Amino acid sequence: MELDDAYANGAYIAGGDKFPDRWAGAAAAFRDAAQCELDQPYGGRAREDYDLFLPVGAPKGVVIFVHGGYWMAFDKSWWSHLAAGPLARGWAVAIPSYDLCPDITIAGITRQIAAVVDTVAARFAGLPLRLTGHSAGGHLVARMGCADVSLAARHRIARIVPVSPLGDLEPLLRTSMNETLQLDAAExxxxxxxxxxxxDAPVTVWVGADERPAFIAQAQGLARAWQGDLVIEPARHHFDVIDGLADPDSNLVAALLG
Structure with a gap:
């Protein structure tokens, strides 16, 4: 359809097809070495669970990372290694799965992420929360800042960092993926x-300078609409722009925890 190419990422990244295997391998190796509690439930459905990674000593707060995949792909098991940066800085990290379209609507996924945020917040009573997510996950963590989402723990959210987010879903109505997403204009x-x-929480929108123009425009639009900070990271594309989360000394982790 009209905007399919605008939102195609892998075709414009050298070796893009190899990234999923790389993510899965790094995530599995990280889980083997980390102090973690896997498959913690936040609801009654099969994919309503999260993995929790714990630092040495009492955590300073909790980071929740929400994965991408256009609301249609992946689960929590591909991204465990991205907990490494915040974990080394003394923060616990929760990484949830959620149901995928077309078995659920995007609005339904938004409600699932609100449920996991409230579940994690209740487990770590009184500690601050910082939310980050990539691509569709960037959309979902941004939605946690919106007043129409029922979220008991919203006052605990100290910062939101959407990475390469989809802040405006209306263009997706003009893509073939909407056969799976099943968005209508109202949703x-x-x-x-x-x-x-x-x-109310401060927002930093993060995007790679080498991403598709549509994603840079999406990031710019969200930062402008919310008057948030915008970082366009040099020499990063859609698949490696999240790598900084695995590095405690990265600018991305500094923006999330600073």
Whole structure:
């Protein structure tokens, strides 16, 4: 369809097809060495669980990372290694799975992420929460800042860092993937963070300079709508822009925890 190419990532990344295996291998190796509690439930459905990674000593707070995949692919097991940066800085990290379209709507996934945020917040009573997510996950953590989402722990959210987020879903109506997403115009508007009031928590929108123009425009649009900080990281594309989360000394981790 009209905008399929605009939102195609792997075709424009050298060796893009090799990244999923690389992520899965790094994640499995990290779990083998980490102090973690796997498959913690936040609801009653099969994919409503999260993996929790714990630092040495009492955590300073909790980072929740929400994965991408256009709401259609992956689960928590591909991303465990991205906990390494915050973990080394003394923060616990929760990484949830969620149901995938077309078995659920994007609005339904938004409700699932709200449920995991409240579940994790209750487990770590009184500690601050910092939310980050990539691509579709960037959309989902941005939605946690929107007043229409029922979220008991919103006042605990100290910062939101959407990475390469989809802040405006209306263009996706003009893509073939909408056969799976099954968005209509009303849901696309309701689920677009750019059309909601900015959250009280500070927001830093992060995107790679080598990403598709549509993703740079999406990041710019969300930062502008919410008057948040915008970082366009040099020499990063859609698949490696999240690598900084695995490095405690990276600028991305500094933005998330600073």
């Amino acid at each position: 696309a508007r309701a689920e677009s963070p750019v059309l909601h009031r900015a959250p």
